[in-house]
Amino acid sequence: MAVFLLRDRARFARLLKGFPPGRKAQSYPLSACFNRKTVSEKIKIIEVKSEIGAGTRGASLGVEAMKIASLDLKSDFFRKQRTIEVEHVNELLFNSVEHVHAKFIDGVLIMEERVCLEVYEQLFDDFFPLVMAGDHSTAFGTIAGIKKMHPRKRLGVIWIDAHADIHSPYTTPSGNMHGMTLAMACAIDNLECQINEPKAETVDYWEQIKQVGVAGPKIRPEDIVYISVRDLEKPENYLINRYGISNITTDEVRQSGPAAAAERALKILTHCDLLYVSFDVDSMDSRISSGTGTPVPNGLSVQEARIINTTLAADPRLCGWEICEVNPTLDTENRMSENGFEILEATAGVISARL
Ligand SMILES: [Mn+2]
Secondary structure (H helix, E strand, O other), X not given: OOOOOHHHHXXXXXXXXXXXXXXXXXXXXXXXXXXXXXXXXXXXXXXXXXXXXXXXXXXXXXXHHHHHXXXXXXXXXXXXXXXXXXXXXXXXXXXXXXOOOOOOHHHHHHHHHHHHHHHHHHHHOOOEEEEEEOOHHXXXXXXXXXXXXXXXXXXXXXXXXXXXXXXXXXXOOOOOHHHOHHHHHHOOOOHHXXXXXXXXXXXXXXXXHOOOOOOOOOOOHHHEXXXXXXXXXXXXXXXXXHHOOEEXXXXXXXXXXXXXXXXXXXXXXXXXXXXXXXXXXXXEOOOOOOOOOOOOOOOEOHHHHXXXXXXXXXXXXXXXXXXXXXXXXXXXXXXXXXXXXXXXXXXXXXXXXXX
């Protein structure tokens, strides 16, 4: 006889009531209603092997490289952990660049929609979405999915990264969309610092991206806390000053210690109902490994990054966590994947212990 856990019954009741908007009926296998969940099964890994937002090739291989790292490190993490993959559109990379100030923005829009829907569906089913991504641009889809699930909640974002990722097509020097993620989330154009004239079709896609999930801004710029951001361009500095965005520097992490630095980030966001942490591995120092597309000196150590992430993971408001930009094609002996995986496993451990 089938034994239902309480949460399975709640799920069953929801299924009887109907499907959430935007969800295809066939994605609910009937057998799913009878799956028992244990504490360790409350996390759902969402794999997003997309790299169209990066300027260097190879970030889409980061997810598999971290799985290989887990095997080399003799971990059974991926044996226990349920995963789901979001289909990518990396084949667009074989085409020529049509949007010079927002490269492959047509594909980025598709990826943001897909990631948003997957994150929303996993949250709807009471899973904690733990995203393993390629390039950092799809983190906007994660943010949009959280906001779609909790439209009236105020969402704070802790962005652990060497870069501020708050350019727009109007200000970007590279056109790479992984540098625009937070501008998408805040729906910011930053026309005050405009240096580019994106063509009408690019602007049309950019406006559509702002509407992914729920219409308009998903977060407020003042609800972002940066950690270890150190490679900034003028238009990004302008926004950081204008909105008073906090940046906890590597030096501050070293002075106060990583746990205290993480606590400080949480304190700055006390007014937020929910939190999302986005961990770009280039936040770690370029000496640790070359295994990421845009390495920058004066970054975090692996130990500091691990303590920061695990400290943040203990906050009950955390409702999504992401790791991205591992690029094994640039690496030596898969070191970045091993470091990234160790941080992922430790963080997942803290999250599942409190769920
Ligand atoms: Mn980034």
